[in-house]
Amino acid sequence: MNRDFASDFLNTTVESQALFRKHMQATVEVLVRDFAAAEKPYSGAAPQDLAAAFRDRQVCPEQGVSMEELLQFIGTTVVKHAAVVNHPACVAHLHCPPLQASLMAETMLATLNQSMDSWDQSMSATMLEKEMIGWLCELFGYDKGISDGVFTSGGTQSNFMGLGLARDHYAYSKWNWNVQQWGLPPQGDRLRILCSEAAHFTVKQSAALLGLGQQAVITIPVDSLGRMHAHVLEHTIDRLHQDGLLPFALVGTAGTTDFGSIDPLPELAVLARKHGIWLHIDAAYGGALALSDKHANLLEGIAFADSITVDFHKLFYQPISCGAFLVRDAVNYRYLQLNADYLNPQEDDQAGVPNLVGKSIQTTRRFDALKLYMSLQHLGREKFAAMIDYTLELALHTAEQIRQAKALELLAQPTLNAVVFRYLPSGEIDSSQVDEINHRIRDRLLASGIAVIARTKVKEKACLKFTLLNPLTTPQDTADILAHIVRIGLELEQQYVIEQHALRGV
Ligand SMILES: *Cc1c(COP(=O)(O)O)cnc(C)c1O
Secondary structure, three states: OOOOOHHHOOOHHHHHHHHHHHOOOOOOOOHHHHHHHHOOOOOOOOHHHHHHHOOOOOOOOOOOHHHHHHHHHHHHOOOOHOOOOOOEEEEOOOOOOHHHHHHHHHHHHHHHHOOOOOOOOOHHHHHHHHHHHHHHHHHOOOOOOEEEEEEEHHHHHHHHHHHHHHHHHHHHHHHHHOOHHHHOOOOOHEEEEEEHHHHHHHHHHHHOOOOHHHEEEEEOEEEOOOOHHHHHHHHHHHHHHHOOOEEEEEEEEEEOOOOOOOOOHHHHHHHHHHHHHHHHHHHHHHHHHHHOOOOHHHHHHHHHHHHOEEEEOOOOOOOOOOOEEEOOHHHHHHHOOOOOOOOOOOOHHOOOOOHHHHOOOOOOOOOOHHHHHHHHHHHHHHHHHHHHHHHHHHHHOOOOOHHHOOOOEOOOOOOOEEEEEEEEOOOOOOOOHHHHHHHHHHHHHHHHOEEEEEEEOOOOOOEEEEEEOOOOOOOHHHHHHHHHHHHHHHHHHHHHHHHHHHHOOO
């Protein structure tokens, strides 16, 4: 029997340890050379070029290749053509440069490969995650002794869990109905979820997955700053009741994806309490403000939420994936509770052995808590807050640059660090053409590797968006990108005018 596998795993042998050192070092060199040192936020390669690089190579060769050759190949095909999230001009999405401390942690947790579902797969890790969850609960004003939570893959999972508990809690407290056992109650098609029209699409996705259908989601209009109109919410709740419908959950957003808007959380809390509605706050984006002396007040009222979503792979600068779900009253976890004999037997519960599987819809689960822990430890709160504060300031500054530019229109004053705007042609050009020009500006910036920016739609108008998460981006960087946008916009506009003249001339 061939048993020559020792060096393929890290273990007690000196050879395996020497290889681990050598290959880790070589991996670091590739990341420095082909990623960190990149001069542009994207190489500009077209999709078909990138596909070609892998087509000529067998995915699973009969005999393996050396790590040296493999790193060389991956460096030139994958790493060199990645979105350089660390680059100051990579400003498209809620997609952050990861902190150095978090990269050390990521390496460590991958190597340890603990699985957070049961104590016997993650002893120290379980304890650290519990410690982190306690800290997070306090950060958002929860009572550590009563509340609980879990690390998740991100906002999608956290929102789903919040709405799932809300549904089950409502059915149980209103009709003594056990959704876990019996499925949706007979009144299921009358259940309704409220959120603003700017809420994340995962609210509708969750409604669909929870068997309620997207029809269950009632959206409330927002004001000019993108915040839910609380008085419209109140009228809507009354109207739903009059129509015999059952609003059971209200999702408030702390940091909408486009404008970073924060719903009036205290008012939402009052209405939710008054009508017996579960309040879930989606703070995937804005949750990080809790660290800031300057901006934590924007989250006022979040402590009244029944559950909270927070993402760390956004404004907490963690590698994907990393998020958390928090619930104010841990008793509500009972709607998720299942006991598997091999993971969390009831004897363990009685003996006080913590098995986290009952807190998540994931079973095998990463030890992502370590990343946030090591980052907080290494930076300290003050430095973390200073980074967040800086990016909010940068967004205000960039909004001002846009306001001053004749060829650009700012769509809204930013609340967090997302800035939405569009190029405005100087001449008479019909609106579909203006949309087209804005799309093409973004495509050209990407194809030339000048900048990676986002596009979005606001009131049916095509817009451009910067999400300024990167604390290394300077006002000069945003000014430079804006100058390129104006230049490209002008070129496209002139090209269009010439084409129109030619058409008319025919
Ligand atoms: C990013 C985001 C989500 C989705 O979270 P993932 O981490 O991408 O799963 C949900 N809500 C808001 C407000 C977000 O910004």
